[in-house]
Amino acid sequence: MVKNHHPPSSPWKVIQLLAEIHSPWVTVIAEQLQDDQGKIVDYWRVEKADSVVILTIQNQTLILPRPMYRPGVGKTTLDFPGGRVSSEQTPLEAVPLILQKELGIQSHEIAKIITLNHEGWAINSSFSNQKLYGFMAEILPNISINPEQIGAIYPITTQGIEALLKDLVCLQCRGILLEWKQKFKIN
Template sequence: MSNMDWKLLSSEYLFKDDWLTARIDTCQTPGGKVITPYYVLEYRDWVNGVAIREDGMVIMIRQYRQGIGKTLLEIPGGTMDESDPSPLFAMQREMLEETGYEFKDWVSLGKIAPNPASSNNYTHLFLATGGVKVTDQKLDHNEEIEIELISLDELQQLVLENKLEQSLHVTCIFYALLHLKKMKML
């Protein structure tokens, strides 16, 4: 297999903020072709997770998403804070903030690159089981989240009928259902 990695010749930041950083790179391919401008968006890593209570019900959340101008049914998740020591810690923090639940068992389902062509971050995927409500939601100032409980069968049906629109969440749900042996491979 040949090396297809590009060489970074220069990089300049166009915009820097807590939630979004944009840079312009100049790169060179192994064949010598110079690629410029190449825009890259930098984000902190994200986390999301399928949350299952002790009684087997799945905790879903509803919230408005300005990017597409719609309220969506999703799984809990969010951005890793700079102070989070690990993706698992970040996911446990997000679960507690968004749902008020703590979980007995955690399984890492891996990580995926949301858009590796133009973004530098990863999304870390989790399955949390044995959830018990321990507190009220502690939402960020810009969050309005409603909790919705559904069965695992209903969750699988939502995936099969393409009723969930957040692709990173669908990926996590799919991996969780495979892990739980609720989704069959063709």
């Protein structure tokens, strides 16, 4: 049993709002805060919509969409299907829409969707309120996915997963893959 020997710190107090910038995708907030030791600090944070990452499986293979340019890292990367969760939907409701957009898969072509983490993980708890939800979607075995929308296919084998981990640069995608691997005891 692991014991926490540190009492929880008290919440920091907002002294004043310094700046706030709104956009459809993100709100950037600068605040002056007083920490639990009484020190005054200027702090920047972002508020973002939650994210969904989906492991798409068909016939014992992991299917990833075509690589996309990622402005945050300034390059094209291979990632699992994923996207933001709008305020009008739940993370689970976002899954079929994302699979339609990224792989052309219709909702009736999905055999099952399994939630990998029900609470969502904080992506960067010090800087953002955004949570990540992971799902596994199993596609019906006889469905043909447009090859133009497929970026890569990896077998669900030890070697296939190791190769995929080497090719993924996104920590969110890697985290969801490892959670799935552990939860389903994939060797």
